Amino acid sequence: PHALSGPTPAPGATEPPETPAPSESGSGGPGERSAARLPRSMGSSARDGELRRTFAALPARSPDTAAFARTWWGNAWVSALEEGALDPARLARGRAYADKGRVDAVTVTPGLVLAYVHGSRPRPYRAQVALRTLDDKDWDRFLDAAAERPGHIAALLDKEMPRSLADCGVDLLPGPADLVPRCSCPDHGHPCKHAAALCYETARLLDEDPFVLLLLRGRGERELLDGLSRRNAARAARAAQEREPAPLPGVRARDALARRSLPPLPVPLPAPAHPEQPPTYPGAPGGPDPFALDQLATDAAARAHALLTAGRDPVADLTLWQDAVRLAAARPGSGLTAATRALYSSLASATGRTTADLARAVAAWRQGGIEGLSVLEEPWDPPAGRFDRARPLLLAADLPAFRPWRNRLTHPRGHAQLRLGHDGLWYAYESEPGQNDWWPRGTPDLDPVGALTGLGTPEEF
Template sequence: MLELTVSPGEVEAVVQGSRVTPYQVTVRIRAFSTSEWDAVLDVVSAQIGRVAALLDGELPPEVVDDVHAAGLDLLPGAGEILTNCSCPDFAVPCKHSAAVCYLIADSLDDDPFALLLLRGRRKDELLSALRARRSTPDPAIPIRTPPPAGIPAKAAFDKAHAGEIPVPPRPLGSPGSPAAVRVLDPPRSSGVDVRDLVSLATDAARRAWEFASGDGDGGLALTFQQDLARRAAILLGTPELADLAHRAGVPARQLTSWAVAWREAGPGGLAVTIDEPTDVDPQSLAEALEALPGATTQANRVTRGKTQLRLGQDNLWYHFTQHFNDWTLTSPPSPDPQDLL
């Protein structure tokens, strides 16, 4: 091997064969597009440890996983390597091209950044882009003003004795997402998926905010089914709902019905959705029968065609519509069934 030059998407080599004139060998792999590199940098820049290592001139092996998380492969796969040689050998690859590929592998061990160069980014370009991302706030992580410093305990005690009980400062104006889980991956040996960690941490932050702001008890008194329905209501319309259903051991269609009921009417809507028909005083159904002439009754349910009214234990009426043999809650409840039709 007389010469080996690595450039974005290409390696050029001069190989001395059996003839006097050396052969020109070119090895090409596809360089990532600008948008693909943006996706890679977004993933890598969210990992503080990765960025620190890269800025120190090291390429952590985990960067390969980061690139894969962006939907790409840093290491070229079969059929992705194209070779060309000026020798008369018709083999693909010829022995000169094969030798160059082996030497490329050796050079990558000596300088791992050469692999990034092959994919289209020079080391200085990569580090500059990472520095720019670390210095620019992530729009997904809202910037919060620092909370009030509070009142020293001694001052609060003195005011309490003077009849001036200080009002504790309210929490932030809206729930946020813990920034740490967005930039720190769980240990690889833990088996915890980073998406699950972000989801659980964000949910915990939301519940803590509700509790601290007085807008609820943070869901501390919820049953398993209620908490599952609450979480599913947040995921309505996303693929994550089906994944939650699988993890909880509940059919996805059933969990979707629970989620809709929770969104429309909270615990009362979920209860009237889940509970079996409950006997009530027939006189209690009179208003619903007037609202739905010709309807049939079963316990606390009044049904006509694909419309059903259910009387909950809270003495409120709930409106359901039938879709593919499933009854789905369609609106908040009302004490007057006529208001639901």
């Protein structure tokens, strides 16, 4: 939903000028920002979650400081940017933009950091920097290295990144060719000054919190700390098994049966943040199915946690189909393992649906819960208001005229679609052009343009 830069020119190519556009007040001065012309900021903290963090725009800084970052990992990020750049002049202008505070709120998700950058025109440019995420094997090596030394965990909690942890055999910090910048400005430099400004500003975020780098590589802070806790618990359990059991002290019968006043009950513990995963049940000949036991225990824990924290059973008002989708969505993955495929097949058979129907419904449930499933299966006629304002907003974002039908707006090429839910959010869908095979994608948003962020490539729009 935005125009990005094209191919990178050869080193030494000249930078196209930014022609100032006149402001709405009529003064037309270069660099003047007209509030009515600015796009809605993508930096909405209300949309943040485990895998999305938004940081408010940082204030301007003194350009006299020699090093832009103050930590070694922040300077490593800056080195990757500067060593991979093709034009030092663009870097210098990007650093000046960052020094002057021209970078708007920054949004960080796995593999992507993006923000609006104010140039000389009233309307800012949309800049982003992509970085490859780590696979599961790399994360296992990283977590094993972090769990080996208690000081590593303490340093991370203190917002520090030990060098020994960054040198654990995983490419945690980017190299010169790892940062992939893109921007909606007409400059095809690698990077342009707007993407360079975003890179420099990201270094300041890394200074404050190394978990920003870990999120860019694919994992959120809560998931990483949970993984470290499980590894520490496993190490402690193994150490306890290796120790000799302590002798049990004896108690006289008359002391055990003597009348006594019981102390008051302790204050109830606070509810846990999440229900955790149940232990693994080994299979045995003639015993219960370990997969069925794991599924029952996981679902029971999730329902008990919902009753404890919210006072309601999430299954009470669900139909058989909705409950089947909920069970499948609670299982990690998308049918890639044998256990998950068996679960999908069983649930689809019990509800009279196909596994493809169930997979599509699971994607909708993970996108927006029961409301996301309703958006997938139930078209409706929205009242005038939010739906009518969506098409002008899309046209203002340089997108083509979407075709309306009931609560849906479809791209004229038939590969992207927006659906308005009863909750007032826009849900993005994708399909092969002309196939009418729509799948939920992305995160629901109050803004139709925001719902399309990260969907497809600029050439496809």
